[in-house]
Amino acid sequence: MQEAVYSAIVQALERGDDAALVTIVSTQGSTPQRVGAKMIVYADGRTVGTIGGGCYENDASGKARESIRTRTAAIVRYDLSDSLAEENGLICGGRMDVFIEPLEPSPRLILVGAGHVSQHLARIAGDAGFLVHVLDDREKFANRDRFPHAAEVVVADIAPHLATADIPSSSYVVVITRGHTHDLEAMRALAGRECRYVGMIGSRAKVARITDALAGEGVPADWLQRIYAPVGLRIGAVTPEEIAISIAAELIAVRRGVMTHSQGAPLSMRDRT
Numbered sequence: 234m235q236e237a238v239y240s241a242i243v244q245a246l247e248r249g250d251d252a253a254l255v256t257i258v259s260t261q262g263s264t265p266q267r268v269g270a271k272m273i274v275y276a277d278g279r280t281v282g283t284i285g286g287g288c289y290e291n292d293a294s295g296k297a298r299e300s301i302r303t304r305t306a307a308i309v310r311y312d313l314s315d316s317l318a319e320e321n322g323l324i325c326g327g328r329m330d331v332f333i334e335p336l337e338p339s340p341r342l343i344l345v346g347a348g349h350v351s352q353h354l355a356r357i358a359g360d361a362g363f364l365v366h367v368l369d370d371r372e373k374f375a376n377r378d379r380f381p382h383a384a385e386v387v388v389a390d391i392a393p394h395l396a397t398a399d400i401p402s403s404s405y406v407v408v409i410t411r412g413h414t415h416d417l418e419a420m421r422a423l424a425g426r427e428c429r430y431v432g433m434i435g436s437r438a439k440v441a442r443i444t445d446a447l448a449g450e451g452v453p454a455d456w457l458q459r460i461y462a463p464v465g466l467r468i469g470a471v472t473p474e475e476i477a478i479s480i481a482a483e484l485i486a487v488r489r490g491v492m493t494h495s496q497g498a499p500l501s502m503r504d505r506t
Contacts, residue, residue: 238282241273246338249401251276253297253335262327304490306334339364345419346410347374353477395422405430424452430487432464
């Protein structure tokens with residue numbers, strides 16, 4: 234069973250899946266599992282391994298999913314002789330502490346568009362620990378000479394590629410193509426996808442036009458409200474290098490839990506002036 238858990242950990246880290254590891258770190262008295270028993274819990278509720286089953290494992294699974302959402306670890310104590318244990322037929326009579334920790338793989342950053350800002354952002358984000366993937370339909374821009382350290386550089390039609398791409402829910406996506414039409418097509422292909430972060434470059438007016446168009450096509454309002462647009466922290470950035478820094482700072486803020494979706498709602502949704 235432990236081998237299956239370790240294999241699941243490796244796969245989750247490699248794929249960037251949202252998951253948390255639950256480990257029994259101490260026991261006292263009679264408990265259903267010993268110290269070191271482990272369980273992987275995914276964001277969708279799937280599990281691999283066990284810490285003993287029953288109501289406590291179910292409760293730990295719920296807390297693990299909350300840990301995934303908040304990106305924070307926790308130690309939880311279970312008294313196996315309390316009233317809840319009696320109601321569920323558990324007669325262990327002991328106590329156990331479990332450590333719940335969200336798995337933190339190197340986050341995948343997908344740069345949709347390979348222009349000057351993306352070139353600088355790829356370098357900065359790579360240095361900050363992101364696995365950078367670049368997508369553009371122009372080989373002149375999307376190539377290894379411009380993105381030597383990217384994990385992947387793809388030359389393909391943007392919207393069709395995004396529509397079928399395997400994009401884990403832990404991914405960060407920045408739409409930064411060469412124009413309004415390509416941005417709209419990219420956002421349309423991404424619409425409804427669950428990602429840790431979806432950002433789009435552009436002025437307030439451009440963001441408003443694109444989000445209005447997507448809303449008119451039936452894209453759910455709650456998904457549109459989670460877009461970070463215009464992308465990047467407001468630091469007065471002007472040059473491609475400065476814009477890349479502002480975007481990288483926002484990515485880090487989201488990764489570290491300093492910035493939430495509500496803070497990053499599109500300006501078009503919050504302020505159309």
